[in-house]
Amino acid sequence: MQKTSSNINRRNFLRLTGITSAGFIMGLSAKGNNGVPEVANLTNSGLNSLADATEAFELTPFVVIEKSGAITIFNTKPEMGQGVFGAIPSLIAEELEVSMDQITIKQTGGEKKFGGGQSAGGSSSIRSNYNNLRKVGASAREMLVKAASQQWGATVEECYAENAKVFHKPSGKSLSYGDLVEAASKLEVPQSPKLKDPKDFKILEKPMPRPDTPLKVSGKATFGIDVSVPGMVYASVERTPVLGSKLVSFDAAAARKVKGVLHVETSTRTIGIYSYEGVAVIAENYWAALQGRKALKVQWDHQGHDTFNSKTYEQSLRDLAKTEGVVDHTQGDFDKAVAEAPVKVEAFYETPIVSHSPMEPMNCVASWQQGDKLEIWTSTQVPGSIKKDFPKTYGIPEENLTVHTMFNGGGFGRRLYTDFIHDAVQLSKKVGKPVKVIWTREDDTQQGPFRPMTFSAMKGALSADGKAVAFQHKVISPSIDASGRMNYDKTKSDRGMTEGISEQKYEIPNMKNNYVYADLHIPIAAWRSVTSSTLAFAHECFIDEMAVNAKKDPMAFRLELLTKDSDTKNVLLKLKEVSNWDKPLPKGWGRGVAQYEFFAGLGGYVIEVSKKGTGIKIEKIYAVIDLGTVVNPDTVRAQVEGAAVMALTAAIKNGITFEKGQAVQSNFHNNPLVRINEMPPVEVHILANGGPKIKGVGEPGLPPFAPALCNAIFAATGKRIRRLPFDINKV
Amino acid sequence: MIKLKVNRKEYNVDVTPDMPLLWVLRDVLGLTGTKFGCGLSQCGACTVHLDGTPIRSCSFPVAAAVGKEITTIEGISENIDHAVQKAWIELQVPQCGYCQSGQIMSAVALLKRIPKPTDADIDAAMQGNLCRCGTYQRIRKAIHRAAELSQA
Ligand code: FES
Ligand code: FES
Numbered sequence: 001m002q003k004t005s006s007n008i009n010r011r012n013f014l015r016l017t018g019i020t021s022a023g024f025i026m027g028l029s030a031k032g033n034n035g036v037p038e039v040a041n042l043t044n045s046g047l048n049s050l051a052d053a054t055e056a057f058e059l060t061p062f063v064v065i066e067k068s069g070a071i072t073i074f075n076t077k078p079e080m081g082q083g084v085f086g087a088i089p090s091l092i093a094e095e096l097e098v099s100m101d102q103i104t105i106k107q108t109g110g111e112k113k114f115g116g117g118q119s120a121g122g123s124s125s126i127r128s129n130y131n132n133l134r135k136v137g138a139s140a141r142e143m144l145v146k147a148a149s150q151q152w153g154a155t156v157e158e159c160y161a162e163n164a165k166v167f168h169k170p171s172g173k174s175l176s177y178g179d180l181v182e183a184a185s186k187l188e189v190p191q192s193p194k195l196k197d198p199k200d201f202k203i204l205e206k207p208m209p210r211p212d213t214p215l216k217v218s219g220k221a222t223f224g225i226d227v228s229v230p231g232m233v234y235a236s237v238e239r240t241p242v243l244g245s246k247l248v249s250f251d252a253a254a255a256r257k258v259k260g261v262l263h264v265e266t267s268t269r270t271i272g273i274y275s276y277e278g279v280a281v282i283a284e285n286y287w288a289a290l291q292g293r294k295a296l297k298v299q300w301d302h303q304g305h306d307t308f309n310s311k312t313y314e315q316s317l318r319d320l321a322k323t324e325g326v327v328d329h330t331q332g333d334f335d336k337a338v339a340e341a342p343v344k345v346e347a348f349y350e351t352p353i354v355s356h357s358p359m360e361p362m363n364c365v366a367s368w369q370q371g372d373k374l375e376i377w378t379s380t381q382v383p384g385s386i387k388k389d390f391p392k393t394y395g396i397p398e399e400n401l402t403v404h405t406m407f408n409g410g411g412f413g414r415r416l417y418t419d420f421i422h423d424a425v426q427l428s429k430k431v432g433k434p435v436k437v438i439w440t441r442e443d444d445t446q447q448g449p450f451r452p453m454t455f456s457a458m459k460g461a462l463s464a465d466g467k468a469v470a471f472q473h474k475v476i477s478p479s480i481d482a483s484g485r486m487n488y489d490k491t492k493s494d495r496g497m498t499e500g501i502s503e504q505k506y507e508i509p510n511m512k513n514n515y516v517y518a519d520l521h522i523p524i525a526a527w528r529s530v531t532s533s534t535l536a537f538a539h540e541c542f543i544d545e546m547a548v549n550a551k552k553d554p555m556a557f558r559l560e561l562l563t564k565d566s567d568t569k570n571v572l573l574k575l576k577e578v579s580n581w582d583k584p585l586p587k588g589w590g591r592g593v594a595q596y597e598f599f600a601g602l603g604g605y606v607i608e609v610s611k612k613g614t615g616i617k618i619e620k621i622y623a624v625i626d627l628g629t630v631v632n633p634d635t636v637r638a639q640v641e642g643a644a645v646m647a648l649t650a651a652i653k654n655g656i657t658f659e660k661g662q663a664v665q666s667n668f669h670n671n672p673l674v675r676i677n678e679m680p681p682v683e684v685h686i687l688a689n690g691g692p693k694i695k696g697v698g699e700p701g702l703p704p705f706a707p708a709l710c711n712a713i714f715a716a717t718g719k720r721i722r723r724l725p726f727d728i729n730k731v
Numbered sequence: 732m733i734k735l736k737v738n739r740k741e742y743n744v745d746v747t748p749d750m751p752l753l754w755v756l757r758d759v760l761g762l763t764g765t766k767f768g769c770g771l772s773q774c775g776a777c778t779v780h781l782d783g784t785p786i787r788s789c790s791f792p793v794a795a796a797v798g799k800e801i802t803t804i805e806g807i808s809e810n811i812d813h814a815v816q817k818a819w820i821e822l823q824v825p826q827c828g829y830c831q832s833g834q835i836m837s838a839v840a841l842l843k844r845i846p847k848p849t850d851a852d853i854d855a856a857m858q859g860n861l862c863r864c865g866t867y868q869r870i871r872k873a874i875h876r877a878a879e880l881s882q883a
Contacts, residue, residue: 079827080827081825081826081827081828081864082826083826207823209820209823210823210825212825212828213819213820213823213824213825213828214820215828216825216828216831217811217816217819217820217824217825217828217831217835218764218804218805218808218811218816219762219763219764219765219803219804219805219832220764221828222763223766223828225763225766225767226757226763228761228763234758259747285746285750285754285758285759286754286757286758287746287747287751287754357863358827358829358863359766359768359776359827359829359830359862359863359864360766360768360827360829361767361768407827407828408827409766409827409828409829410829410863410864411827412863438767440770441768441769441770441771441774634823635823638823638826638866638869639826641865641866641869642826642864642865642866643865645862645865645867646863646865667769667770667771667773668768668769668771668773668774668861669771669773673861673863674865674867675858675861675867676853676854676858676860676862676867676870676871677854677855677857677858679865679867679868681868681871682868
């Protein structure tokens with residue numbers, strides 16, 4: 001199998017695929033009824049090449065079959081570890097009746113012809129493509145089968161497709177797809193092709209080996225940081241870690257003397273509503289650029305931000321918690337229900353700022369060429385918006401920009417932002433050479449954007465028989481949305497910051513959820529599972545506190561609040577079963593449960609812990625993820641295993657704190673990640689009973705982890721943890 | 732000129748002697764399989780072998796590698812068929828894959844030293860290699876599997 005993660009421009013496309021007039025190109029037309037894309041044949045219009053066809057008709061050529069038999073399938077979703085590089089093409093391959101070994105996968109770079117969905121985020125890649133792409137594959141298959149049947153004078157029913165060939169059942173004759181494309185491309189495109197019955201699937205729903213794995217165990221996968229183009233130079237950009245400062249002046253004399261240093265230039269980093277000037281040292285190799293950067297003397301005006309610190313800021317959030325804020329959701333009469341209830345419960349929960357810290361630091365290669373042509377190679381989650389927005393920012397026609405989407409060495413939301421790409425583009429324009437900008441780990445840790453903290457003021461009330469009758473989750477936090485745009489509206493609840501709290505399935509008659517906005521001058525951002533990554537901790541630990549006050553088993557308490565059938569109820573029932581919830585644990589052990597449903601999907605955990613010396617040992621982790629439909633169960637398991645590690649890091653490691661206006665942490669020594677010796681295995685169970693429902697995979701494994709862990713710690717020790725991070729060795 | 736031997740090939744490189752081996756490999760020799768993650772011996776992404784011993788090339792001056800055999804991920808097999816690579820593929824270890832060159836180099840060195848490592852051996856040998864995607868449980872399984880494969 002041939003693979004590449006870089007997209008290809010028109011010339012390269014023709015060179016690499018050798019597509020001829022007889023090639024067969026299937027895609028989706030943007031112009032379907034009611035916004036539903038139509039399957040379209042992009043070949044039989046007398047056009048000579050894919051590029052011409054697509055440029056003329058703005059169609060999305062997802063699969064190309066050539067006369068030679070070569071099959072190319074395009075992947076529009078950036079690969080950052082979540083497995084779309086194989087999963088997206090497999091949707092077409094399954095219906096087309098070709099194996100993954102028979103296709104070449106090519107990564108797209110935001111080109112118009114591949115449509116608007118060229119980004120990865122929100123656990124949405126499979127959900128948004130599952131039906132459309134299967135249809136593309138099925139239509140192509142039906143056309144190939146029809147072409148063969150016509151050639152043999154047989155009926156369509158006598159023929160079937162398998163392994164990139166069409167077979168004639170009665171005679172056993174066969175024709176390869178390559179032999180059929182010319183005839184097939186002249187047929188009408190079936191708009192309602194018959195999709196395969198899932199019981200006949202050969203690739204989907206099976207644990208398919210990922211096509212990018214061999215590349216990633218041999219150093220052959222090309223990440224953004226690995227890109228090299230002729231004449232390329234290397235840059236590192238100095239910016240003060242005191243966020244919000246202004247550049248006053250700099251002295252580059254010593255920097256210029258460092259061997260290998262070629263240029264010193266300023267560059268502006270733009271992220272959301274913020275923009276930060278920096279001084280870039282550009283050199284023959286990255287090491288020289290770093291040495292030059294160290295030799296710079298830069299004056300900053302901190303604009304008063306050098307007094308900002310976490311302690312004071314967190315106290316301001318606690319003070320704000322006393323205000324009402326804006327109402328996110330109400331039902332029943334919360335205040336009355338609390339006033340009348342015999343048992344009232346209150347608690348306050350706090351979570352930290354954390355960094356994304358993908359293992360591949362931010363980087364980009366940009367080449368500004370004569371005639372205002374621009375080429376960008378980068379690890380990004382959003383090639384589509386780079387292709388759309390950058391030409392506007394830099395005043396060039398859209399067709400002058402080529403974007404190459406490389407393998408992402410982790411994304412987690414960080415690579416939804418394009419700030420580091422602007423550095424490379426500006427510097428290349430200034431020095432007239434291709435420039436590779438690489439952020440140091442210190443830049444990555446200290447410059448943001450960060451996942452914001454959320455603080456939660458929780459209030460609940462129980463009836464005499466121990467049922468939850470009233471519930472309130474008040475969120476106090478800065479806003480990701482406000483960090484991203486100027487005209488943020490503070491008078492309305494910020495649904496991004498109250499994510500999921502009003503959508504949990506517990507049947508509690510009286511509810512009032514609120515949001516209290518807090519100002520912050522630091523860029524903040526979506527982080528894997530966004531605000532659910534912190535809100536679930538407060539929400540599900542507090543449900544546990546209510547269960548304790550009701551003197552009920554936390555699992556039974558939850559199930560009592562779920563009388564109607566729901567996915568949440570199914571997840572809890574599954575957790576109860578796989579964890580043997582009712583079986584007594586050894587002395588000193590405890591188990592905890594949590595679930596969380598939000599935009600990305602639904603998952604839950606039961607975690608068992610034991611007391612160990614002064615701390616806690618995690619003994620067992622059971623995870624359930626609710627999907628409905630699954631594409632690659634092995635990838636699903638991997639995503640949940642990984643989400644658990646990331647969630648544990650966010651629960652027990654330092655996080656980011658500020659002193660004197662800057663992040664105290666700078667690299668992995670003081671912003672540590674969980675290591676192999678700290679991570680017990682995760683047993684993952686997938687709820688996938690087929691049917692039309694299809695939920696996200698990448699994020700739902702994160703939010704319920706910390707509350708399940710802390711609920712287990714309470715069960716084992718009687719100690720309620722209400723603030724993250726906590727030291728697991730001192731509980 | 733500094734003389735280096737990388738993956739059984741000789742190179743002459745014109746760099747300052749204090750330049751870390753990592754940047755010589757990546758920027759000068761174009762061997763980009765070895766990754767930059769922290770520059771501070773904290774993550775293991777840059778792990779290569781020096782006479783068979785794993786080192787963090789981000790913090791290792793090139794001058795100190797003269798006269799030694801340097802092996803990078805590109806040098807452990809011709810056809811992606813080292814037992815460790817086979818096990819990694821069988822267990823589908825990588826997610827984003829960025830840390831995996833370093834993980835594999837640490838695992839290869841471990842298995843050379845201890846052909847049948849225990850979980851404790853794995854903890855000790857692998858805890859210098861971070862994985863943000865969280866592939867640890869598969870790494871552990873794959874090391875046990877690679878031990879089996881190389882004994883077969
Ligand atoms: S880059 Fe060398 S240990 Fe992190
Ligand atoms: S696989 Fe992504 S960092 Fe390890």
